[in-house]
Amino acid sequence: MxxxxxxxxxxxxxxxxxxxxxxxxxxxxxxxxxxxxxxxPLTKAEYDALMEKEIQDAWNKLKINDRKKMGEKAAEAADVIAAASAKVLRYDGKVLDGDNKGKLAREQKDFKDWVDALKKHAEEYAKHARKGDWTKAAASREKINETCGACHKVYEPPAEDK
Ligand code: HEC
Structure with a gap:
């Protein structure tokens, strides 16, 4: 060629x-x-709505129906929290303090672990409440409560910064 x-x-x-x-x-x-x-990632407004209107609302319903021993209704509220947990991971806020200050909160191991814990304890609560196993349900309910508090303590900006 x-x-x-x-x-x-x-x-x-x-x-x-x-x-x-x-x-x-x-x-x-x-x-x-x-x-x-x-x-x-969710906008600030979307995230506030998620926390207040979805998660806080479901948490209130869970506690009210738990007190009344309304297993199915309490479990349904826990189902809402478990389903919403994936959205908690779409937080666009930053780490407030410490070595990782300014980095994305959702990329931190403790943040991700608390999201997983929220889902896990809500699912377990729903299972126990549906069975009417109120002793186990109470333990799961307390774990959900601790998880909300633990994450807020580290990641929720102080009120004056909002
Ligand atoms: C993995 C972390 C995490 C978990 C778990 C979590 N939250 Fe939050 N939550 C946040 C962060 C971060 C904010 C602050 C959002 C902001 O101000 O930008 C917040 C804010 C809130 C607010 C205030 C919203 C506003 O308008 O300022 C409420 C109410 C709330 N959370 C309820 C709950 C409840 C109830 C639970 C548990 C059932 C829960 N959260 C679990 C991270 C979490």
Whole structure:
């Protein structure tokens, strides 16, 4: 084969691979932009609404129905908390103090552990309440309460900063 033809062939191949590479690159770039709606950080307003209207509201219902020994209703409230826990992880706020000050709270191990704990104890509470096992339910309820408090103590900004 004359060298010119070979050169043209390589040039053509180069274009072909180049184009394929660009397409592949674009396909890769599209993924983060396509990032699922349910994984995006929440705005401050969305997060406050999550805490107050979803989680605090469900927690109040849980405690009221627990007191009345209304197992199914108390369990349903716990189900709401367990389902909402994934959203707690979408907090966009920062670490307030210490070595990691200014970093994203949701990337800290203790924050993630408290989110997991919230889900786990809410699920366990629901199971016990449905069975009417009030001794075990009380232990899970106390653990939920401790988890809310532990996370707030470290991560909730003081009232005057809001
Ligand atoms: C993993 C961490 C975490 C857990 C667990 C958690 N919270 Fe929160 N919560 C926060 C943070 C962070 C804020 C502060 C949000 C802000 O002011 O930007 C907050 C704020 C709140 C607020 C105030 C909202 C406002 O408008 O300022 C309420 C009410 C609340 N949480 C209820 C609860 C209850 C009830 C539970 C447990 C059933 C709970 N939270 C569990 C992290 C958590």
């Amino acid at each position: 004359p060298y010119r033809k070979i050169a043209v062939l390589f040039l053509a191949l180069g274009f072909a691979f180049g184009a394929a590479g660009m397409v592949a690159g674009q396909a890769k770039d599209e993924k983060p932009a396509d990032k699922k709606e349910d994984e995006k």
